[in-house]
Amino acid sequence: xxxxxxxxxxxxxxxxxxxxxxxxxxxxxxxxxxxxxxxxxxxxxxxxxxxxxxxxxxxxxxxxxxxxxxxxxxxxxxxxxxxxxxxxxxxxxxxxxxxxxxxxxxxxxxxxxxxxxxxxxxxxxxxxxxxxxxxxxxxxxxxxxxxxxxxxxxxxxxxxxxxxxxxxxxxxxxxxxxxxxxxxxxxxxxxxxxxxxxxxxxxxxxxxxxxxxxxxxxxxxxxxxxxxxxxxxxxxxxxxxxxxxxxxxxxxxxxxxxxxxxxxxxxxxxxxxxxxxxxxxxxxxxxxxxxxxxxxxxxxxxxxxxxxxxxxxxxxxxxxxxxxxxxxxxxxxxx
Amino acid sequence: xxxxxxxxxxxxxxxxxxxxxxxxxxxxxxxxxxxxxxxxxxxxxxxxxxxxxxxxxxxxxxxxxxxxxxxxxxxxxxxxxxxxxxxxxxxxxxxxxxxxxxxxxxxxxxxxxxxxxxxxxxxxxxxxxxxxxxxxxxxxxxxxxxxxxxxxxxxxxxxxxxxxxxxxxxxxxxxxxxxxxxxxxxxxxxxxxxxxxxxxxxxxxxxxxxxxxxxxxxxxxxxxxxxxxxxxxxxxxxxxxxxxxxxxxxxxxxxxxxxxxxxxxxxxxxxxxxxxxxxxxxxxxxxxxxxxxxxxxxxxxxxxxxxxxxxxxxxxxxxxxxx
Numbered sequence: 001x002x003x004x005x006x007x008x009x010x011x012x013x014x015x016x017x018x019x020x021x022x023x024x025x026x027x028x029x030x031x032x033x034x035x036x037x038x039x040x041x042x043x044x045x046x047x048x049x050x051x052x053x054x055x056x057x058x059x060x061x062x063x064x065x066x067x068x069x070x071x072x073x074x075x076x077x078x079x080x081x082x083x084x085x086x087x088x089x090x091x092x093x094x095x096x097x098x099x100x101x102x103x104x105x106x107x108x109x110x111x112x113x114x115x116x117x118x119x120x121x122x123x124x125x126x127x128x129x130x131x132x133x134x135x136x137x138x139x140x141x142x143x144x145x146x147x148x149x150x151x152x153x154x155x156x157x158x159x160x161x162x163x164x165x166x167x168x169x170x171x172x173x174x175x176x177x178x179x180x181x182x183x184x185x186x187x188x189x190x191x192x193x194x195x196x197x198x199x200x201x202x203x204x205x206x207x208x209x210x211x212x213x214x215x216x217x218x219x220x221x222x223x224x225x226x227x228x229x230x231x232x233x234x235x236x237x238x239x240x241x242x243x244x245x246x247x248x249x250x251x252x253x254x255x256x257x258x259x260x261x262x263x264x265x266x267x268x269x270x271x272x273x274x275x276x277x278x279x280x281x282x283x284x285x286x287x288x289x290x291x292x293x294x295x296x297x298x299x300x301x302x303x304x305x306x307x308x309x310x311x312x313x314x315x316x317x318x319x320x321x322x323x324x325x326x327x328x329x330x331x332x333x334x335x
Numbered sequence: 336x337x338x339x340x341x342x343x344x345x346x347x348x349x350x351x352x353x354x355x356x357x358x359x360x361x362x363x364x365x366x367x368x369x370x371x372x373x374x375x376x377x378x379x380x381x382x383x384x385x386x387x388x389x390x391x392x393x394x395x396x397x398x399x400x401x402x403x404x405x406x407x408x409x410x411x412x413x414x415x416x417x418x419x420x421x422x423x424x425x426x427x428x429x430x431x432x433x434x435x436x437x438x439x440x441x442x443x444x445x446x447x448x449x450x451x452x453x454x455x456x457x458x459x460x461x462x463x464x465x466x467x468x469x470x471x472x473x474x475x476x477x478x479x480x481x482x483x484x485x486x487x488x489x490x491x492x493x494x495x496x497x498x499x500x501x502x503x504x505x506x507x508x509x510x511x512x513x514x515x516x517x518x519x520x521x522x523x524x525x526x527x528x529x530x531x532x533x534x535x536x537x538x539x540x541x542x543x544x545x546x547x548x549x550x551x552x553x554x555x556x557x558x559x560x561x562x563x564x565x566x567x568x569x570x571x572x573x574x575x576x577x578x579x580x581x582x583x584x585x586x587x588x589x590x591x592x593x594x595x596x597x598x599x600x601x602x603x604x605x606x607x608x609x610x611x612x613x614x615x616x617x618x619x620x621x622x623x624x625x626x627x628x629x630x631x632x633x634x635x636x637x638x639x640x641x642x643x644x645x646x647x648x649x650x651x652x653x654x655x656x657x658x
Contacts, residue, residue, distance in 0.1 A: 230432060239425030328486040
């Protein structure tokens with residue numbers, strides 16, 4: 001892999017982060033004639049919360065306090081500088097915790113759940129799809145795969161609710177929600193690890209079951225196309241074993257567009273998982289965002305959205321860097 | 336001449352369609368002697384590629400081999416188990432493909448293609464032996480050893496075709512099937528590739544079946560030529576004799592279509608169309624286009640018969656004339 005390629009990808013990643021964070025800064029300011037301080041104080045005055053006397057001075061004083069009297073470019077610079085230091089201010093609803101602290105506590109939960117379930121769904125789905133496109137696969141496979149294909153059209157969160165009802169409420173095999181037993185302190189013991197895994201099974205399963213069908217369907221199509229390639233035919237004429245042809249020739253090439261699909265759907269997967277977290281009261285970013293939205297915790301929303309942008313950008317960057325290792329043609333494609 | 340290395344007897348391949356079977360190859364019968372070069376020519380859709388795929392037992396559904404025998408050194412390939420047949424492919428009977436451009440796995444280095452082929456048949460070779468053997472092979476087809484480290488997209492079309500040739504001979508097969516190996520190459524590269532193929536074939540003393548429709552190329556390269564029309568062999572014989580005195584009217588017309596340098600004339604063709612292989616007409620498939628057709632031709636199939644020593648033809652009118 002050329003260093004040029006890596007530099008390009010990293011620069012692109014930084015560009016995405018910069019554009020994304022700028023967008024969150026400018027979007028609220030695009031609303032015409034909006035003055036958050038005057039509006040807020042006006043509301044308070046109208047409901048009798050404060051005296052209308054000296055309201056204008058008060059507005060001015062608050063503007064100066066929040067830096068809103070400064071020109072836009074200076075506000076923007078301040079904002080970007082804060083973002084660079086991950087300083088998102090305090091959470092309004094959970095004062096005195098800072099947004100950064102809360103997000104940092106939630107990130108490992110989300111990353112763990114999301115990474116494991118996405119990779120599982122991708123791996124299982126791609127293998128099932130490859131087998132569905134392979135003429136030697138026993139017909140029984142089609143019967144096994146059909147329910148998964150059907151469930152791919154059900155959204156994560158509906159599937160999550162159904163599974164929660166069946167496995168947690170009816171049969172009581174698995175906990176109803178949460179990330180670990182209530183009140184336990186995170187420690188590196190087998191007991192705690194098992195507790196976490198136990199709690200993650202249902203939310204992860206709902207994402208995996210819903211995802212497998214999606215990946216299987218696209219992989220099947222890719223597999224059929226690849227099997228028509230001349231190099232697969234010649235591989236057979238060279239006397240290679242069907243097993244080798246399946247893995248090294250057909251599936252190995254069919255997985256390439258599949259990986260692109262994974263990169264493209266990183267955002268969708270993330271937003272879907274946020275809803276799953278809310279349903280299972282999982283202590284990750286989804287629950288944090290949900291609480292922030294319902295509690296009008298603006299700083300919190302900014303913080304979470306920033307980290308979502310960061311995460312999607314990082315996932316795309318990672319796949320971009322992995323892709324040349326999967327497909328040698330990419331390495332030299334740019335002159 | 337010693338015993339033939341490959342004997343094909345009444346090979347039939349049909350493609351099953353909703354409208355009935357399409358008879359892509361009917362009663363194809365020929366012998367291939369040791370280190371003999373045989374050409375198989377015919378128009379597109381005449382069944383030459385289907386025939387050679389059937390020799391490898393690689394006809395895929397809806398195509399099916401409906402009957403016939405293929406004896407390789409006396410062993411019937413049609414009677415082998417799928418696993419036994421797999422071991423034959425590449426080692427006893429190998430294929431040099433038509434579309435070398437896409438015949439290499441784009442994500443594998445050239446070297447690994449060779450290792451894959453060899454290891455599929457012989458697991459005893461050590462890494463060092465593999466490397467040495469592969470090095471000799473690429474040298475034999477006139478490539479530099481550094482291509483082994485390359486990926487297919489880094490090679491030119493001619494280089495890829497040479498790689499395919501080297502791969503086709505890496506287990507010293509008795510029969511090499513070359514399915515239009517040069518149709519995707521320009522004439523300069525075409526000549527180099529054919530020279531390489533010929534030299535390799537002599538060294539290995541392998542037999543070769545060259546499939547194509549380039550009569551000029553055939554005349555230069557092969558010893559024996561088989562002409563196919565509508566799924567059947569219509570003429571088979573030593574190439575010089577067939578060109579000197581074609582016995583089947585189709586062969587004669589085919590040779591006449593070759594443009595000559597002295598006379599600048601309009602390209603000559605054969606009027607009419609190849610008949611549909613679905614519900615093929617009764618009688619000789621060529622009778623509708625045949626200038627010499629007589630009363631009986633639309634009634635009965637003519638069987639390929641030996642009319643002179645080594646000369647086979649499926650046409651009655653010229654059988655008499657030649658004798």
